[in-house]
Amino acid sequence: MSRRNGSGETGKDAAIRVDDLVVELGGVSVLDGVDATVERGTFVGLVGPNGAGKSTLLRSVSGLLRPARGSIVVDGVSIAGRSSKAVSRLVATVPQNTSLSFDFDVRETVAMGRSPHLGRFERFGDDDERAVSEAMARTDVSQFADRSVTAVSGGERQRVLLARALAQDAPVLLLDEPTASLDINHQVRTLELVRDLVASGKTVVAAIHDLNLAAHYCDELLLLGDGQVLASGDPESVLTEANLETAFDANAVVSRHPVTGSVYVTALPENHRGDREGRVHVVGGGGSAARLLYLLDAAGYDVSVGALNEGDSDTETARSLGLDTVTVPPFAAVDAETQTAVESRVRDADVTVVADVEIGDGNRANLDAVRAARSLVLVEERPFAERNYAGAAAAETYAELRERATVVSPSRVVGAVAAAVDEAQNPTDAGRNSDATRSAQSSQSSHSSHSSQSSQSSRSSDHRS
Amino acid sequence: MRIETRTGVWSVALLVVLAVVVLVSAGIGPVAITPSTVAKATLNGVAVPASVSFGQASVAGVTLPTPTVGYVHPFSFPVEGSHQTIVTTIRLPRILLGAVVGFALATAGVVMQGFFRNPMADPSIIGVSSGAAVGAVAFLVAPFAFPFGLGLQGAAFVGALLTAFGVYLIATEDGRTPVATLLLAGVAIQTFLGAVISFMLLHSGESLRQVTYWLMGHLDNASWGDVTVAALLVPLLFFVLLAYGRDLNVLLLGEEDAHSLGIEVERTKRVLLAVSSLVTAAAVAVSGVIGFVGLIVPHVMRLLVGPDHRILLPTSALAGAAFLVATDTLARSGTAELPVGIVTAALGAPFFLYLLRTQEVRSV
Numbered sequence: 001m002s003r004r005n006g007s008g009e010t011g012k013d014a015a016i017r018v019d020d021l022v023v024e025l026g027g028v029s030v031l032d033g034v035d036a037t038v039e040r041g042t043f044v045g046l047v048g049p050n051g052a053g054k055s056t057l058l059r060s061v062s063g064l065l066r067p068a069r070g071s072i073v074v075d076g077v078s079i080a081g082r083s084s085k086a087v088s089r090l091v092a093t094v095p096q097n098t099s100l101s102f103d104f105d106v107r108e109t110v111a112m113g114r115s116p117h118l119g120r121f122e123r124f125g126d127d128d129e130r131a132v133s134e135a136m137a138r139t140d141v142s143q144f145a146d147r148s149v150t151a152v153s154g155g156e157r158q159r160v161l162l163a164r165a166l167a168q169d170a171p172v173l174l175l176d177e178p179t180a181s182l183d184i185n186h187q188v189r190t191l192e193l194v195r196d197l198v199a200s201g202k203t204v205v206a207a208i209h210d211l212n213l214a215a216h217y218c219d220e221l222l223l224l225g226d227g228q229v230l231a232s233g234d235p236e237s238v239l240t241e242a243n244l245e246t247a248f249d250a251n252a253v254v255s256r257h258p259v260t261g262s263v264y265v266t267a268l269p270e271n272h273r274g275d276r277e278g279r280v281h282v283v284g285g286g287g288s289a290a291r292l293l294y295l296l297d298a299a300g301y302d303v304s305v306g307a308l309n310e311g312d313s314d315t316e317t318a319r320s321l322g323l324d325t326v327t328v329p330p331f332a333a334v335d336a337e338t339q340t341a342v343e344s345r346v347r348d349a350d351v352t353v354v355a356d357v358e359i360g361d362g363n364r365a366n367l368d369a370v371r372a373a374r375s376l377v378l379v380e381e382r383p384f385a386e387r388n389y390a391g392a393a394a395a396e397t398y399a400e401l402r403e404r405a406t407v408v409s410p411s412r413v414v415g416a417v418a419a420a421v422d423e424a425q426n427p428t429d430a431g432r433n434s435d436a437t438r439s440a441q442s443s444q445s446s447h448s449s450h451s452s453q454s455s456q457s458s459r460s461s462d463h464r465s
Numbered sequence: 466m467r468i469e470t471r472t473g474v475w476s477v478a479l480l481v482v483l484a485v486v487v488l489v490s491a492g493i494g495p496v497a498i499t500p501s502t503v504a505k506a507t508l509n510g511v512a513v514p515a516s517v518s519f520g521q522a523s524v525a526g527v528t529l530p531t532p533t534v535g536y537v538h539p540f541s542f543p544v545e546g547s548h549q550t551i552v553t554t555i556r557l558p559r560i561l562l563g564a565v566v567g568f569a570l571a572t573a574g575v576v577m578q579g580f581f582r583n584p585m586a587d588p589s590i591i592g593v594s595s596g597a598a599v600g601a602v603a604f605l606v607a608p609f610a611f612p613f614g615l616g617l618q619g620a621a622f623v624g625a626l627l628t629a630f631g632v633y634l635i636a637t638e639d640g641r642t643p644v645a646t647l648l649l650a651g652v653a654i655q656t657f658l659g660a661v662i663s664f665m666l667l668h669s670g671e672s673l674r675q676v677t678y679w680l681m682g683h684l685d686n687a688s689w690g691d692v693t694v695a696a697l698l699v700p701l702l703f704f705v706l707l708a709y710g711r712d713l714n715v716l717l718l719g720e721e722d723a724h725s726l727g728i729e730v731e732r733t734k735r736v737l738l739a740v741s742s743l744v745t746a747a748a749v750a751v752s753g754v755i756g757f758v759g760l761i762v763p764h765v766m767r768l769l770v771g772p773d774h775r776i777l778l779p780t781s782a783l784a785g786a787a788f789l790v791a792t793d794t795l796a797r798s799g800t801a802e803l804p805v806g807i808v809t810a811a812l813g814a815p816f817f818l819y820l821l822r823t824q825e826v827r828s829v
Contacts, residue, residue, distance in 0.1 A: 062725050088727035095722055103772050104714070112715050116727030120708055123469070168726070 014073075015040045015172055015203035016061060021070035023053075023060050029068070030056045032227040038205055038220075040171075043198040045218030046207040047238075049248050052224040054207035055096070058174045061205070063087035075171055088116040092165035094158075096176040106152065106160050107145040110136055113167030135166035139193060155186030162193065173197065175206035179213060191217045215239055216262040223247055235263045253320040258313070274300035278421040281345045281373075283366045284308065284355035290317040292355055292379070295414050297321045301421070304345045307334045307366055334365035342369040350374065350424040351417050354401070356381040356410065360389040367397045375420040376405035379413055472776040479783035483564065486787045490794040491556045498548050505542035506552035512536040562687040562751060563793045563805070564786040565695045567758055569748035571785025572703050574759030575766075575778055576741040579713045580734065581644055588745040588759035591651035591738070592628045595658035597749040598680055600624020602662055605676050606669045617679075618691065618750040625746035628654060633738060642734055644720075682755035682806025684793050691751045702744045703782060709737060710775035717772065755806045757813030758785055764820060 016038040023031040031053045038044050046054045059065045061072055063079050072079050074090045092113070104112075113135065114128040136142045139159040144152060149160060158178060165173055175194065179187040187210075195217055198204050208214040214221055215235035223231040223238050225247035231238045244252040250267050257264040276299045282289050285308055294317065296303045306326025308315045318325040326341050328334055334342070342365075346352050352373035359367060370376065384398045408416040491503040498506075516535035521528055544552075573588035581590065589595065604620035615623065632654050636647040662680075669676050712733050715723045720730045748755075762785040763777065770776045789805070792812060796805040 059721075064721060064724050083727075084724050084729050085727040088725055091725070093722075093725035095719075095725070103767075104717075108714075108773065112718065112726055115711060115715055118711070120711075164726075 013040055014038060015042075015075060016205065017071075017073045018057075018061070019071045019073075021057070021060060021072065022068045023056055023065055024068045025056065025065070030227055031060065031067075034070070034224075034227070034229055036222055036229060036232065038172075038203060040203055041198060041201055042219045043195065043204045043206070043217060045214035045221045045235075046205060046224060047209070047211055047214050047221055048224035048230070050209075052247070053227045054224055055176055056227075057224065058093070058176050058205065058207055061172075062091050062093045062174055085116050088168065088170065090170050091172045091174060092168035092170040094161045094165045094173065094175045094178060096180060103148050103150060105146050105148055106141055106163075107132065107136070109149045109160055110141070110145075110163045110167050113164040113169075116168060116170075131167050131169055135163040138166060138197075139163040155182050155189065158182060158186065158190055159193070162190070166197070171201075171203060173202055173204045175204065177207055177209060179208065179210065187213060211239060211244075211265045212257070212262070215265070216257075216260055239263045239265055255316060255320050268294075268298070274298060276300035276418065276421070278302065278350040278425060279304070279348055280417060280421070281305070281342075281349035281352045282355060283342075283352070283357065283370060284314045285312055285357045285363060287313040288357040288379075289314045289355040292353065292410070292413055293317055293321060293323060296353070296417065297323060299414055299418075301417070304349065306345065307338045307342050307363070307369075309362075331362070333362040336365075339365040339369050342366060343372050346370055346372045347374070351377060351420040353377045353379065353413065353417060354405075355379050356387070358387040358389060359384075359394050359398070364390045364394050364397075367394060367401065370401060371397070373401075375424045376401060377413065377416045377420055378402060378405045378407045379410055380407055381410055468773060468775055471770070472779060475770060475776060475780045476783060479780055479787065483783055483787040483790070486790050486794075487560055487564065490560050490790050491552055493794055493798055494551070494556060496548070496551055498552065502544060502548055503552055505540075506544045506549045507557065508540040509538065509542055509544060509549060510553040510557070511540060512538055558689050558692050559684050559687040559793070559797075560790055561692045562695065563684045563790045565692065565699050566684065566748045566752045566755065567762075567785040567787070567789025568703070568782045569695070569699045569744045569785075570755065570759040570789070571762040571766075571781040572699075572706060572778060573741040573745040573748075574785075575763040575774065575781045576706055576713065576737055577759070578763055579717055579774060580737050580741070581648060582717060582719075583648075584764065585760075586648075587756075588741065589655075589749070589754070591632045591647060591742070592654040592658060593625045593742050593745045594749050594754045595655045595662070596628025597621040597625035597746060598754060599628070599658050599661055599665075601679050601750075601753070602665045602669070602676050605672045605679065606665050622746050622750040625749055626742065628658065629738070629742035629746070633735075641731055642738075644734075647738075678804060679753045681804035682753040682809070683804040684752055684789075685797070685802070687751075695747055695751055698747050699744060702740050702747075703778070705740050706737070706744070707775070707778050709733065710773075710778055713737070713774040714772075753804075753806065755789070755809055757809045757817070758789055761813045761817055762788055764817070 014037045016036070018034055018036040021031050021034040022029055034053070034057060046057060048054055056065065060067055061074065061079070063082065063084060067080070077090060079087050079090070111124065111128070111132050114124065114131060117128065118124065133142070136145060139162050141156065141159050141163050144156065149157065152160065178190055178194065182190060191213060194204055194206065206218070208218070218235060220233060221235050221238040222229060223243055230247050231243050239254055241252060241254050244250060244254070244265065253266045253268060255264050255266070256262070278301055280296050280301045280303050282293060282296065282303060282305045284292065284305065289305065290313060293303060293305060293314070304324040304326070305314070305318045308318070308325065308327050309330050309332065310327050311330045315325060315327055324345070326338060326345065328338050346369055352370055352375070354367075354370060354376070356379045357363070378401065384395065388394055388398070406416045406420060488500045488503050491507070492498040492500055513536060514534045515537040518533050518535065519530040520533055521530065570588050574586075577586040577588055577590050578584055580586070598621070600620040600623055601617055603624070604615070604617050632647065632650045633642065635654070636642050636650040666673065666676060712723075712728050715726050715728050716730070716733065718726070724730050763781045766777055766781040766784055770780050789809070792808045793805040796803045796808040
């Protein structure tokens with residue numbers, strides 16, 4: 001936890017220092033000039049896409065691979081040219097998958113962790129016995145010490161391997177995907193255990209492909225991509241959208257997890273922008289619109305949202321999607337100026353969507369602004385009466401809006417918006433019913449009075465058809 | 466129970482079994498002899514070196530002192546002369562050779578199965594037996610004398626070691642010997658040597674019967690000379706392998722794990738391969754190709770004592786010795802004597818299939 005110990009002694013007392021490391025496998029350089037420092041007593045997560053060189057880096061530090069260039073110093077000792085016995089007293093490895101298909105029992109398996117400390121003709125002594133028992137107690141595997149390793153579950157097996165590494169009594173632990181094949185309770189249990197080990201002085205480097213687990217449990221992250229270190233430091237500074245884009249070539253959204261407070265990464269489908277065109281304004285709040293915003297944005301619409309309070313979860317979502325967002329300060333009411341801003345967006349929009357949001361005095365002005373909408377979709381999960389805290393006036397406004405709106409359940413919003421946008425953009429196509437006619441008229445009027453954007457998209461869709 | 470204690474208990478028990486099998490076996494034959502007579506005759510045969518005196522001998526014109534060892538026979542039980550001769554000069558050499566060969570094959574089998582992490586591995590998996598066979602058949606068939614005065618056993622031994630070394634070289638690159646490559650190289654070389662043997666058989670003429678007999682695996686015509694050489698060499702090598710018992714255990718976890726647990730993987734593999742090839746070569750050179758001992762015995766012992774090589778090696782070796790003595794007794798007690806290789810295969814294969822079907826052949 002170097003961050004907490006302060007950065008004054010950075011590097012001086014490092015558990016692992018890697019300098020300009022180049023590792024080639026089969027003539028291809030897998031690591032290409034990696035520099036990294038791991039402070040004593042920290043938990044460092046190695047993240048990056050498949051093939052970035054995470055395992056290769058771990059295998060180099062454990063002395064398994066001989067670097068083509070560069071140096072690795074563990075606990076002040078350069079591991080180049082050391083015997084595997086000497087290295088295995090400094091570095092213990094918990095492998096990703098091991099062939100535990102032999103009928104050794106759990107205790108025997110853990111006892112193999114003592115082999116770096118035993119001479120060829122040396123007997124297993126009391127010290128060794130104690131180290132094994134402690135390691136098993138620590139990892140909570142003592143209760144099935146006499147069971148065969150082939151007969152324990154995946155999560156238990158992971159703890160047995162961790163116990164074996166602990167019995168090795170090395171200051172540095174390397175874990176290769178410790179959670180890869182575990183279900184979520186064992187993932188958390190394993191990492192909590194690792195966290196405890198770090199707290200008691202071990203230094204841990206783990207390759208972890210789950211970015212959110214890595215962000216939550218690690219003190220620092222090292223982001224590898226194409227054999228190089230793309231970023232390193234605390235999780236917040238490493239897991240940025242720009243870094244993720246570079247490393248994973250993925251479209252990810254970074255936010256904070258509401259419960260744990262850790263950095264939270266959500267990957268969005270790669271080709272997330274649909275080819276829908278048109279402007280949509282959304283009225284939401286309190287999380288009622290988050291999914292809606294994502295779906296509409298993903299479908300390709302030009303989405304605006306508001307008015308929302310700063311700090312609202314919908315605001316967070318809108319920001320992370322990069323949407324045009326009208327906001328007021330936390331807990332403040334929507335004032336006249338903001339209402340005008342919302343109104344202008346509603347007018348510009350082909351369709352306005354009102355989410356299943358609770359209406360109070362603070363955000364009643366949003367409903368008033370929505371009156372200007374050309375075409376309207378109301379999302380109803382609960383009847384309006386159940387979520388109206390703004391009295392009869394609001395109910396009246398809502399009823400008036402409902403009169404001319406398409407009312408849908410949350411699962412059908414995108415379809416309804418698509419239909420409404422088509423109608424709004426192709427007035428000649430419409431005219432089958434009064435609603436459609438009305439929205440077509442309002443569409444035309446807005447063409448003359450307002451946005452050129454809207455008419456452009458209208459033209460382009462004409463062009464398309 | 467600690468591993469040392471368990472190993473001790475099992476080893477003593479199996480030594481007793483071996484002694485009983487030897488005593489009973491030495492009594493069985495055209496002339497039946499009671500176990501007590503066998504025991505007495507055996508003890509009468511025990512010779513202890515007691516004195517060394519130096520004489521003079523002239524080698525290439527130089528006079529050198531030559532030691533002469535005087536032996537004392539500490540026991541002299543009254544045993545009928547013919548029985549004494551039958552036990553000590555006819556049956557015991559054969560029985561002891563069987564014990565040493567069984568000991569060697571089972572030892573090498575354990576090591577190869579662990580080394581290859583494959584329950585189907587046997588001592589000849591990298592072509593040691595085929596190499597020995599080529600050496601032996603060449604000796605029997607070739608119309609010229611072998612260099613350095615090599616005898617049949619010598620030719621087989623050299624053939625075995627050359628083959629093992631060749632397979633190792635083929636499978637090694639940059640100081641690493643991947644187990645899978647070694648296995649495949651072994652299979653390929655065995656096939657090739659099989660062709661060489663077949664070719665030589667076609668041209669063997671008069672010696673065909675002798676060659677075929679050798680190839681089947683046999684313990685007759687055993688001499689005290691063969692026994693002495695094998696009985697000195699095999700236990701020595703066995704203890705080297707036993708010292709690597711813990712390394713073999715760790716190697717079962719896979720080479721990467723073994724490395725991270727402090728094993729010098731490549732060096733350990735070289736030692737294991739070289740020593741177990743020597744053990745196998747010593748056995749095959751004196752007895753021909755006796756199959757299934759090195760496959761079955763380690764399996765059964767693994768079911769009984771578990772996978773830890775520190776106990777598996779000694780128990781398998783002793784059980785292998787007892788097993789081969791017993792099957793050879795069976796082979797020679799019929800009306801027509803059979804090569805023991807036929808008996809071990811005939812008994813071993815069905816037993817192996819039984820294990821396979823009852824799912825007891827799980828893993829190494």
